[in-house]
Amino acid sequence: MKRVSLLLLFLFLFLQKNIAADRLVSYELVKHYSKESLTERWKSWGIPKLFAPIKSGVNIYEIIYHTAWHDGSTVKASGLFFVPENHAGPLPLLSYQHGTDVKKDRVVGGKAEHTIALIFAADGYAVSMPDYLGLGKGEGKHLYQHAETEATACIDMLRTVKIISEKIGVALDENKLFLSGYSQGGHATMAMHKMIEEKFSDEFEVRASSPMSGVYDLYKTQDPIMFAPTRHPFFLPYLILSYQEVYQFYDGDVRDIFKPPYDKIILELFSGEHGDREVNKMLPSVPIDMIRDSFVQEYKTNPDFPFTKLLQKNSLYDWKPKAPVQLCYCKDDDIVLAGNSVLAYETMKKNGANHVSLRQAGKKFDHIKCAGVTMLYTKMWLDSFIKGSRKGRKGPVLKRWLLALGKVFADKRM
Helix, strand or coil: CHHHHHHHHHHHHHHHHHHHHHHEEEEEEEEEECHHHHHHHHHHHCCCCCCCCCCCCEEEEEEEEEEECCCCCEEEEEEEEEEECCCCCCEEEEEEECCCCCCCCCCCCCCHHHHHHHHHHHCCCEEEEECCCCCCCCCCCCCCCCHHHHHHHHHHHHHHHHHHHHHHCCCEEEEEEEEEEECHHHHHHHHHHHHHHHHCCCCCCEEEEEEECCCCCCCCCCHHHHHCCCCCCCHHHHHHHHHHHHHCCCCCCHHHHECCCHHHHHHHHCCCCCCHHHHHHCCCCCHHHHECHHHHHHHHHCCCCHHHHHHHHCCCCCCCCCCCEEEEEECCCCCCCCHHHHHHHHHHHHCCCCCEEEEEEECCCCHHHHHHHHHHHHHHHHHHHHCCCCCCCCCCHHHHHHHHHHHHHHHHHC
16 A cells, blocks of 8 residues: 555656646746846836845846646747846745737837836846736737636746746745736736635745736726727727637627727737737727627626626636735726725625735826836835735835825826
């Protein structure tokens, strides 16, 4: 019996090792930032070193790995791994989920959110930044706001990062796994946190997560955005095309959901070749104006309408996290309504979550300007865990006072 048990254990470990080896496709050092070049970047972006210390340079690795498509088959996905150049001891690991991209290609270091990853890495965090499915150098289409594949792609990226860390001689602190992300990244962060605690708690332990300005209630709370003018109407067709790819909820050609002339151009606009600005210029400012009346009427009147059910299925506010969660948002966000974070906070508290906090980062900031402020609150909060807090602290009094003062001046200028 003892020999059988040992044999089974050996086979289990052998299979696990080979599964891990098969997950990694390739990795490559693609960019290096010295402390001096980071200092120049901070100056050009107006980032104060008080909030973003530069302890070391940063190496960026591009990773190709295997993950699951929505039907369970295997596809390639990609991402970036930001590693402090001079690291002493095990590093805390942050999985940072970026905001919405429509264009497939990305330039390493070119995105504003790459600067966020650099801020954390320069201060001693190893940072995993997955591209999700269908973006970067990944295969297939991007499945926008699809909770399951967002989570699996991010979790498989973490698994791959662990493999690469061993290869490049970087030790990761298993007790300091943090999650954060902005906009779609907030939704992906919530999906990832939920999946880890429900399915992979024996493999990962989330120390804390800070989702920022995410759409956690895709249906009722976010619904008004569909019927009002917006600078970013692309989100609605992006959702429809994504859910049709995964669920085949519409019995017919997906282009028939759209009114002319959008039915003729919609697939090309979301081919991955065009950026969000280019796509938005081709769409009406009121998102619902591009959708056929019969579809809109069903959405308004039929609670069992398939698209409605899918929005509810991919909403992420109604669960009970075990690890501390900080929900950051801005009151006047014009793209992701503040009610998403408020509803998630209130529902999680009702569900019995003990360590959920709500952080309003600004009153008059729009979605774009909100990103930088929520990041500063997120970093101060996550840093407090590095310094020994169990539940999370708001951050040093001086930093909070300076940040509040800066917001007052910013609000007056708006």
